[in-house]
Amino acid sequence: FEVVEVASKAFSDQKPGTSGLRKKVQVFQQEHYLENFVQSFLNVVLKDEPRLIVIGGDGRFFNLDAIQTIVEIAVANEVPQLLIARDGILSTPAASHWIRKYQADAGIILSASHNPAGENGDFGIKFNGANGAPAPEALTTAVFETSKSISSYKRAKIEALDLTHDQDILLNHTHVVIRDGIEDYVHHMAALFDFDALRDGFESKQISILFDAMNAVTGPYAKRLFLDALGADETSVINAEAKADFGGGHPDPNLVHAAELVAQMNTADAPVLGAASDGDGDRNLILGKQQFVSPSDSLAVLLEHHKLLPQFSEGILGVARSMPTSTAVDRVAESLGIDCYETPTGWKFFGNLLDDKRIQLCGEESFGTGSDHVREKDGLWAVLAWLTIVNSLNKPVAQIMSEHWQRFGRSYYCRYDFEGIASDSADEMITALTKSVTSLADQTFGNYQVKRADIFEYTDPVDASEAKNQGVRVFFTDGSRVVYRLSGTGTVGATLRVYLEQYQDASGDLQGDAQVVTQELAEVALTIAKVNEFSGRTTPDVIT
Ligand code: VG1
Ligand code: CO
The missing domain is CATH 3.40.120.10 (Alpha-D-Glucose-1,6-Bisphosphate, subunit A, domain 3)
Structure with a gap:
């Protein structure tokens, strides 16, 4: 040729x-x-x-x-x-x-x-x-x-x-x-987890799963893992064919786009664990029976119970989360006396920390969780980790969550996405917000008083490379926090992400609805950034 x-x-x-x-x-x-x-x-x-x-x-x-x-x-x-x-x-x-x-x-x-x-x-x-x-x-x-x-x-x-x-x-x-491209991955998972114990768990019906592959890449992987290797019931994997158009759907594993799975997990005969992954298999959604596990909480719970994962039976060196991810994992890391790094959004920022053995577990609020077994977030790995924890503790997910919150308090968390904003307006909004950071301190908005605000910057501790302008952060005196940034993955106009975190210590109500609890903080957040003025929007397209 x-x-x-x-x-x-x-x-x-x-x-x-x-x-x-x-x-x-x-x-x-x-x-x-x-x-x-x-x-x-x-x-x-x-x-x-x-x-x-x-x-x-x-x-x-x-x-x-x-x-x-x-x-x-x-x-x-x-x-x-x-x-x-x-x-x-x-x-x-x-x-x-x-x-x-x-x-x-x-x-x-x-x-x-x-x-x-x-x-x-x-x-x-x-x-x-x-x-x-x-x-x-x-x-x-x-x-x-x-x-x-x-x-x-x-x-x-x-x-x-x-x-x-x-x-x-x-x-x-x-x-x-x-x-x-599937076999080596399945072998890798078999080396990382105790497949015999998981098989026994499925056989005795101590664990059961409903995995939604959302017509995307994880379908063939999930079938080989959960059905062939672990003996889960045939009906455990749904939407398992990897289709070129993802079945016309939006394979984003969250409460909005994985509605079919969520509905099934809210029924009386729901399995112990519900899970989904995204188009390319790096994200994960974890659900229990009538229980949503926010990705930030998922990371914290995995760290809390890391000793149950064969990978970390001897302990764990450190963890990391992306900046907008809630501080739930920080509290667990502190209790363990290990380092917790805060990186900009995007998995690439974890690479050096993992290579340098500073961390072994990391995650993002955007349904990303992973460990040092690869250098990407890994949806199926997270599901296997949760299955392992549920199987070992033999408790429903809802109980695992409430015990976690009773011990560490709860970061109520929500993300508002405003999609398809005109790029110019979005840039102007962020520019104005950036200019306002110094004057925000001490200002009061409803029940919230600003403690300080800044622009997040990161210097990689391994190679000293710098990342500037990684989001605007506003911290309030009651410990809550709002973060703003523009998405770097969209293809039409700009997407504004507003991340809301409201901390509740263990003495208060730990069983609230995150969207309700963060409602007022959300209003404050939109007021501070003048979202309506710049974008003409009052309500987000997606709340996760
Ligand atoms: C989003 C998420 C980020 C994630 C990235 C890639 O980026 O917020 O946490 O790492 O997607 O994930 P952005 O810039 O749109 O906020 V994936 O599964 O889409 O490769
Ligand atoms: Co992905």
């Missing part, structure tokens, strides 16, 4: 956000668009002579086309080896595991996570490094800078690869290896 150098013109909009480059499918379908971005990435990493690159995706529309394009460009650039997932199906945590297991130099993950898929949906591409973690800012910035001036890319004119079965193909200098 022929290798050609294709002349192209640069695009100016290929700046990766919180988690890779996400755009409408049509944007990626433009001539040269994906090609330029992939060549830009290779231009940056080829200097280090990579040996192996892992490739896979969440199975959404355009996944297979994109993989073919990437292979053609990688072959033309003489990358020695490509490990590609069969059918292109590779969850984000499974990709991270593959990179680590086979000591790959990089990974390319095709996903826009929970964003809707299909011809008119979103597509995304994300690069991971040799440690399996999302590329740090320095790398994504270098790729973006390259993409702004790229004028050509190399392409090998090869036939469409057949990804439906395992095979090894030699294409010029490139060894292409196609393998099942």
Whole structure:
């Protein structure tokens, strides 16, 4: 076959956000668009002579086309080896595991996570490094800078690869290896958890689960894990087929989008645990019978009971949470006498802390939980961790939560999302809010008095890299907190996120409804940021 150098013109909009480059499918379908971005990435990493690159995706529309394009460009650039997932199906945590297991130099993950898929949906591409973690800012910035001036890319004119079965193909200098992207991940989980104990738990009906794969990538993984390996009842996994359009749904595992699961968990014969994952398998939703576990609380409970997880039976080195995540985990860390780090939003900020063994468990309020077993958040790992805890304690989730709150108090938590705001208005709102931080101190809004406000900045304790402007924080005298930031994963206009945390110590009501308890704080938050004035909005599109 022929290798050609294709002349192209640069695009100016290929700046990766919180988690890779996400755009409408049509944007990626433009001539040269994906090609330029992939060549830009290779231009940056080829200097280090990579040996192996892992490739896979969440199975959404355009996944297979994109993989073919990437292979053609990688072959033309003489990358020695490509490990590609069969059918292109590779969850984000499974990709991270593959990179680590086979000591790959990089990974390319095709996903826009929970964003809707299909011809008119979103597509995304994300690069991971040799440690399996999302590329740090320095790398994504270098790729973006390259993409702004790229004028050509190399392409090998090869036939469409057949990804439906395992095979090894030699294409010029490139060894292409196609393998099942599920098996190694299932083995990894089997090494991390006590599958015998879980199997016994399912058999004796001490535990039971309803897992909603939301028609996205975790379906085939969940079937192999829960049904084949752990012997859960056949009806335990729903929406288990990974569909190119995610069944027309929105695979975001929260109370709004996982409504089918939530409804089932509110019935009298609900199983012990309800769970769901997102488009690419890195997020998780945990529910008990009539009990929602907020992601921030989930992280705190996992830390509280970490000794029940075989991984941490000897103890745990430290933990981290993203800044907007509630402080529930901080209180547990303090009681254990271990470090708790506060990082900007996005899993890439945990990579160095994990590599440096400062932390072994981390999470985000956005339904992300993970440990040092990979370098991505891992939805199914979190579900297995919860199953293990529920099986060991032999208590309902609701009881585990109420005992946790009785011991540590409760951070009532809510996030308001205002989607599709005009980008200019959103920027103006944040600029105005940023200017106001110094004057906010001591001001009173209803029952809330501001203690202080600031702009969150982070210096990585391992490599001293800096991240500025990571959100506006307002702290109140009663210990509650509001955080504002603009999303870095959307594809239409801007999304404003307002994070609300209201602390209640163990002496008060611990069984309230989070949305009700944070209602007044929410009103104060919207007043402070003048949300209505800038965006014309009074109510959020989604509350999680
Ligand atoms: C969102 C979440 C963030 C998460 C990111 C990627 O980012 O808030 O916590 O790390 O999505 O998750 P943003 O910038 O839109 O707030 V995923 O599962 O979408 O890759
Ligand atoms: Co995701």
